[in-house]
Amino acid sequence: xxxxxxxxxxxxxPDIGFWEATFLPAIVAGLKTTLRHVTEYKxxxxxxxxxxxxxxxxxxxxxxxxRDEQGRxxxxxxxxxxxxxxxxxxxxxxxxxxxxxxxxxxxPASFVLDELRCIYCGMCEEACPVDAIELTHIYDLTGRTRxxxxxxxxxxxxxxxxxxxxxxxxxxxxxxxxxxxxxxKELPTVGPATAVPAAERAAVATAPGxxxxxxxxxxxx
Amino acid sequence: xxxxxxxxxxxxxxxxxxxxxxxxxxxxxYLILLERKLSAWMQDRVGPNxxxxxxxxxxxxxxxxxxxxxxxxxxxxxxxxxxxxxxISVFTTMLAFSVVPFGxxxxxxxxxxxxxxxxxxxxxxxxxxxxxxAVYGIILGxxxxxxxxxxxxxxxxxxxxxxxxxxxxxxxxxxxxLHGTMNLETMLTDQAASGVMGWNIWYQPLAGLIxxxxxxxxxxRLPFDLAECEQELVGGxxxxxxxMKFALFFIGEYTHVIxxxxxxxxxxxxxxxxxxxxxxxSAYAGAWAVKxxxxxxxxxxxxxxxMLLRWTIPRFRFDQLMGLAWKVLIPLALANVVLVMxxxxxxxxxxxxxxxxxxxxxxxxxxxxxxxxxxxxxRHQVRATGFSPAVPPG
Ligand code: SF4
Ligand code: SF4
Numbered sequence: 001x002x003x004x005x006x007x008x009x010x011x012x013x014p015d016i017g018f019w020e021a022t023f024l025p026a027i028v029a030g031l032k033t034t035l036r037h038v039t040e041y042k043x044x045x046x047x048x049x050x051x052x053x054x055x056x057x058x059x060x061x062x063x064x065x066x067r068d069e070q071g072r073x074x075x076x077x078x079x080x081x082x083x084x085x086x087x088x089x090x091x092x093x094x095x096x097x098x099x100x101x102x103x104x105x106x107x108p109a110s111f112v113l114d115e116l117r118c119i120y121c122g123m124c125e126e127a128c129p130v131d132a133i134e135l136t137h138i139y140d141l142t143g144r145t146r147x148x149x150x151x152x153x154x155x156x157x158x159x160x161x162x163x164x165x166x167x168x169x170x171x172x173x174x175x176x177x178x179x180x181x182x183x184x185k186e187l188p189t190v191g192p193a194t195a196v197p198a199a200e201r202a203a204v205a206t207a208p209g210x211x212x213x214x215x216x217x218x219x220x221x
Numbered sequence: 222x223x224x225x226x227x228x229x230x231x232x233x234x235x236x237x238x239x240x241x242x243x244x245x246x247x248x249x250x251y252l253i254l255l256e257r258k259l260s261a262w263m264q265d266r267v268g269p270n271x272x273x274x275x276x277x278x279x280x281x282x283x284x285x286x287x288x289x290x291x292x293x294x295x296x297x298x299x300x301x302x303x304x305x306x307x308x309i310s311v312f313t314t315m316l317a318f319s320v321v322p323f324g325x326x327x328x329x330x331x332x333x334x335x336x337x338x339x340x341x342x343x344x345x346x347x348x349x350x351x352x353x354x355a356v357y358g359i360i361l362g363x364x365x366x367x368x369x370x371x372x373x374x375x376x377x378x379x380x381x382x383x384x385x386x387x388x389x390x391x392x393x394x395x396x397x398x399l400h401g402t403m404n405l406e407t408m409l410t411d412q413a414a415s416g417v418m419g420w421n422i423w424y425q426p427l428a429g430l431i432x433x434x435x436x437x438x439x440x441x442r443l444p445f446d447l448a449e450c451e452q453e454l455v456g457g458x459x460x461x462x463x464x465m466k467f468a469l470f471f472i473g474e475y476t477h478v479i480x481x482x483x484x485x486x487x488x489x490x491x492x493x494x495x496x497x498x499x500x501x502x503s504a505y506a507g508a509w510a511v512k513x514x515x516x517x518x519x520x521x522x523x524x525x526x527x528m529l530l531r532w533t534i535p536r537f538r539f540d541q542l543m544g545l546a547w548k549v550l551i552p553l554a555l556a557n558v559v560l561v562m563x564x565x566x567x568x569x570x571x572x573x574x575x576x577x578x579x580x581x582x583x584x585x586x587x588x589x590x591x592x593x594x595x596x597x598x599x600r601h602q603v604r605a606t607g608f609s610p611a612v613p614p615g
Contacts, residue, residue: 013597021589022582030533038262045267 055137057168060120062138063113064163065156066131066171073157075132077106081124089117090124111153116146136163237334241318249475250280256528263532290464295366298461302365307466310358310473314480317351320344321483322406325493325512335513336406344405345397348484349390352439356382358473359441359448363458374457377539378448382439384543388550389435392428395561396421396488399571409487413494420491424571425561427578429489431554436484437527438546440477444534447542482523483516490519549585556581 019025046053055061066074077094095109124133136159143149151159163169254269254276261268269276294303324335341347356378363375399421400408412419422429438445449457459470486492493512494500537545560577563569 015597016590016593018583018586018590021593022586027530027534031529034263034529034533037265038259041262042265043261043267044265047267 055139055168059137059139060122060135062115062136062141062159063118063124063151063156064134064136064159064169065111065153066134066160067157072101073107073111073132073153074130075108075111075128076104076130077108077111078129080127080129081133084123084127085118086121086123087117087119089114108153111156113151113156115141115149115151134169136169137166138163233334234337237337240333241323241337242315245315245318245476245479246472248479249472250284252475252478252524253283253471254280255525256531259525259528260532263529284468287465287468292464292466295461297367299365299367302361303461304466306358306362306365307462307469307473308358309361310355311469311476313351313355313358314473314476317348317480318476318483320347320405321480322409322487322492323483323513324516325509326406326409335509339406340404342402342404345393345403348480349386349393352477352480353382353386355473355477358470359458362462362470363448366458366461368461370454370456371458371460374448374454374460378441378458381441381445381447381542381546384546385435385438385445385550388431388546388554389439391551391554391558392425392431392435393488394554394558395425395428395574398558398561398565399424405487409492409494412491413500416500417491417494417496420489420494422489424574425489425557425578426575427553427581428557429485431550431557432488433485435546435550436481437530438542440474440481442474442478442527443531444536445542446536447539450536478524478527479520482520482527485523486516486519492516492519549589553581553585 068074075092077092079092079094082090082092091110091112091114092108093110094106097104097107101107120135122135125135133156138159141149164171257279258268258276269279272278272282294300319337320341322336326335326339359378359382360375363371363373363378366372396408397403400411402408408421412421441448446457448454449459451457454460459467462470493516495515498511498515557578560574560581564571564573564577
């Protein structure tokens with residue numbers, strides 16, 4: 001519907017005076033501003049490779065897989081992080097824990113995280129029930145090929161070794177125990193929030209304990 | 222040097238040409254560094270600082286890069302014109318420098334002359350004739366590129382340069398009348414002989430302003446770089462150019478700035494003259510070097526002002542650009558010429574020129590205010606009739 005001209009709010013441009021019409025004062029004022037930046041020179045540039053930025057405490061960088069007090073991988077291969085991951089970049093193959101690890105059922109036989117696909121949202125860290133996966137302050141990640149930046153379990157563990165003494169990446173706990181929810185032997189049946197047919201669920205297991213496509217074939221691509 | 226005076230003169234001329242070419246090219250490269258540094262400082266950045274201490278070797282690195290980069294000649298261009306265009310751009314601006322005195326000509330050491338072509342009586346006309354050829358570089362470059370953005374850029378450049386030639390030439394006419402010559406050397410020595418108060422800027426301040434503005438527009442630099450404004454035209458006339466051909470356009474632009482700054486210093490600010498240390502009569506040992514330095518300092522100040530303006534004033538709209546030339550600069554320059562002629566004809570004191578210039582400036586301001594007022598009033602009347610483009614009348 002066209003509006004009536006009475007309803008239009010007319011905005012007046014300010015009346016210009018003599019000095020504005022000659023342009024000169026505006027140009028002089030502008031020159032003063034630019035010159036002031038030269039005379040009171042305070043650069044905001046960070047000379048990056050020599051001068052590292054101080055990152056905020058909650059910065060989210062490369063992941064690490066934590067170790068427990070015995071130096072073993074803390075992860076219990078519960079798949080929660082892989083399920084939570086919106087970028088679908090964590091691929092875990094669970095295996096039965098060795099008999100000398102009586103405190104857990106499973107451990108990750110392979111834990112592959114594609115650092116290039118990751119969006120560094122931190123959902124995996126939120127999801128992990130045993131604080132096994134954490135995001136560190138490392139941000140300068142480089143590699144010559146894409147495959148170099150697909151990290152496996154040992155690489156992720158070595159990042160833990162690298163960062164555990166850094167005060168910015170504190171180790172919260174060394175205990176690799178599940179929370180109280182693990183005490184439930186049998187989970188009460190809860191109806192699904194939305195009726196999603198099993199075939200359409202995001203987490204479709206191709207094999208017992210494996211979520212998503214096979215990481216080996218993914219890595220080979 | 223040689224016994225034969227002809228041979229001697231030839232040798233000196235060649236030596237001078239070599240010195241000027243080397244000087245200009247060297248200055249150009251370092252002007253680019255200066256411009257990058259200055260703009261960095263103005264924007265609270267650091268600027269180039271990796272090659273050599275404080276980045277002083279940056280121009281050399283840039284030059285090597287320009288020479289070694291792949292020189293792409295696109296398939297769809299007109300090869301001959303495409304290659305000729307950048308050379309025209311550099312060649313003409315350098316040629317213009319041949320009649321500009323860059324030092325005290327009468328005190329020059331015998332192995333160097335401070336002007337390539339001395340005693341050129343049509344010096345000013347020569348400069349304008351040659352520098353206005355420089356726009357051919359831009360027009361041909363844009364045309365030969367066979368690219369719509371380039372063509373638009375060169376169209377704009379031609380309209381702009383043709384318009385600004387007029388105030389540029391006319392602002393100088395007053396000075397030529399005052400000195401009764403078009404010879405740059407004579408103008409310079411005239412000013413120097415009559416001391417600081419003989420500098421033309423005192424008698425022709427308005428002409429100085431017009432000349433500076435028009436010259437800035439001629440050199441296609443911000444705020445007049447409509448021919449290459451990145452936001453609208455990608456790169457303008459040099460979109461299709463790469464490596465050294467691209468660099469030639471820039472050398473041309475910077476040479477133009479240098480020549481313009483020399484002209485401003487020589488025509489309006491007394492050239493190498495400076496009270497006490499570089500008077501026309503000072504003939505102490507090394508006086509020529511001092512005068513050379515004085516002129517260089519004036520030129521440098523002018524160049525820095527051009528660079529400051531570049532980062533201060535936003536780019537003009539095209540209609541504003543044309544309006545400035547045709548509605549403001551040309552009438553003012555014309556009035557200024559008439560003023561000079563009156564003063565000379567009736568033999569009044571030269572100070573009337575100063576008063577007249579100020580009066581003209583004030584008149585221009587008052588007319589400007591009234592023009593914008595009546596434009597606003599016009600809009601009020603449109604509103605009073607109740608007309609709105611959205612509601613058809615009746
Ligand atoms: S940070 Fe986000 S995207 Fe990256 S692995 Fe963890 S959950 Fe996935
Ligand atoms: S959520 Fe934690 S424990 Fe579970 S698989 Fe991921 S890293 Fe391992």
